[in-house]
Amino acid sequence: xSNVLTPVEVDPPTVDDRPVQQMQYWAAVLSVALSAAAxxxxxxxxxxxxxxxxxxxxxxxxxxxLTVTAPGLLAxxxxxxxTVLVRKQDRRIVLWALGVLLVLANLIAALAPNFAVLxxxxxxxxxxxxxxxxLGAGLGARLVDSASAPKATSLIxxxxxxxxxxxxxxxxxxxxxxxxxWAFGITAxxxxxxxxxxVASLPKLAVEQRIAVRDLFGLLATPGGRNVLxxxxxxxxxxxxxxxxxxxxxxxxxxxGGEAISALLLGYTLIGLLGNFVGGALAAKHARxxxxxxxGLIGVPLLLLPWSAPQPLQVVALLALWGMAYGAIPVVxxxxxxxxxxxxxxxxxxxxxxxxxxxIALGAWAGGYLIDHxxxxxxxxxxxxxxxxxxxxxxxxxxxx
Numbered sequence: 062x063s064n065v066l067t068p069v070e071v072d073p074p075t076v077d078d079r080p081v082q083q084m085q086y087w088a089a090v091l092s093v094a095l096s097a098a099a100x101x102x103x104x105x106x107x108x109x110x111x112x113x114x115x116x117x118x119x120x121x122x123x124x125x126x127l128t129v130t131a132p133g134l135l136a137x138x139x140x141x142x143x144t145v146l147v148r149k150q151d152r153r154i155v156l157w158a159l160g161v162l163l164v165l166a167n168l169i170a171a172l173a174p175n176f177a178v179l180x181x182x183x184x185x186x187x188x189x190x191x192x193x194x195x196l197g198a199g200l201g202a203r204l205v206d207s208a209s210a211p212k213a214t215s216l217i218x219x220x221x222x223x224x225x226x227x228x229x230x231x232x233x234x235x236x237x238x239x240x241x242x243w244a245f246g247i248t249a250x251x252x253x254x255x256x257x258x259x260v261a262s263l264p265k266l267a268v269e270q271r272i273a274v275r276d277l278f279g280l281l282a283t284p285g286g287r288n289v290l291x292x293x294x295x296x297x298x299x300x301x302x303x304x305x306x307x308x309x310x311x312x313x314x315x316x317x318g319g320e321a322i323s324a325l326l327l328g329y330t331l332i333g334l335l336g337n338f339v340g341g342a343l344a345a346k347h348a349r350x351x352x353x354x355x356x357g358l359i360g361v362p363l364l365l366l367p368w369s370a371p372q373p374l375q376v377v378a379l380l381a382l383w384g385m386a387y388g389a390i391p392v393v394x395x396x397x398x399x400x401x402x403x404x405x406x407x408x409x410x411x412x413x414x415x416x417x418x419x420x421i422a423l424g425a426w427a428g429g430y431l432i433d434h435x436x437x438x439x440x441x442x443x444x445x446x447x448x449x450x451x452x453x454x455x456x457x458x459x460x461x462x
Contacts, residue, residue, distance in 0.1 A: 097197065109228065156169075194417070
């Protein structure tokens with residue numbers, strides 16, 4: 062295999078074969094960002110609902126964490142599979158189909174009569190999630206000119222922060238006030254709105270060259286790409302081993318009430334939204350250094366939170382630092398990988414998405430195992446150790462260079 066992939070040739074976005082005006086380009090970017098928010102809301106909704114799902118369906122909180130693990134694993138499989146199977150299909154139509162799948166998955170979850178049906182709904186959602194991120198994460202660069210691509214990419218990944226906001230904080234609040242089923246029902250409505258926005262604004266996104274299976278491994282062809290992928294895996298394992306179970310920590314260890322937890326998760330994500338744009342701006346010039354800083358600033362709060370639980374102000378400050386750092390991670394990772402493999406294609410992006418989702422799933426599973434067998438303190442400490450390992454891997458590559 063050669064060290065780089067041949068770029069996928071695409072038609073410029075057109076409507077009725079005429080160039081789309083600049084305002085329409087940005088409307089399309091915003092529609093993709095809204096869909097990203099809807100997908101991430103659905104993905105992280107169980108983080109704020111774990112206690113309510115566990116009580117409502119008579120399962121442990123560790124078992125309820127499977128609602129995060131299951132879609133992550135399916136998304137990891139779906140990202141490369143959808144990329145290959147859709148062949149040269151207009152990406153606009155594929156994204157619409159994935160939006161329909163998102164609406165259905167949320168409706169099934171809201172109406173699930175038992176835990177098995179809820180997991181089935183999350184599996185269905187995972188297929189849509191993997192397909193959306195494999196095709197949608199890189200759309201910013203296709204919808205606007207090259208000079209505006211970093212800004213468009215940051216806007217799309219801002220949808221991740223907004224989704225975490227709605228999925229975590231609002232999910233916890235809705236679960237407290239109305240019940241967990243209403244949370245999924247409301248998310249189905251958000252998904253329907255995002256689908257309508259895409260139908261109204263996305264231009265034709267034709268692909269002249271289909272993705273082959275061998276194209277999925279373009280990132281592995283470069284030492285820098287391999288290094289960032291390993292760093293990414295370790296860092297995200299730590300992030301989601303801890304974040305998936307942040308609600309039990311805040312409730313049991315730090316003794317915050319339900320409304321206070323909702324406010325804390327809201328603050329976590331709002332400052333993460335700021336981190337998204339700050340991280341994107343810094344990574345445009347210094348991608349690897351920004352990635353190292355973000356990982357380090359995730360590890361520090363994870364290490365200190367168990368010791369700070371009796372001090373509410375310290376918990377709030379550490380959560381703010383954690384939220385700021387993680388908010389930068391998605392866009393910084395993509396820019397770091399683009400720097401490591403500048404000619405990466407949709408196939409490489411599919412591998413990126415698969416790795417991201419496997420890391421989320423395994424992190425959530427590991428955190429669930431630890432919280433059931435060793436407690437939340439051990440979960441946080443282990444997560445901090447994984448972040449330290451990620452930082453060591455990234456720095457080792459930098460030192461060798």
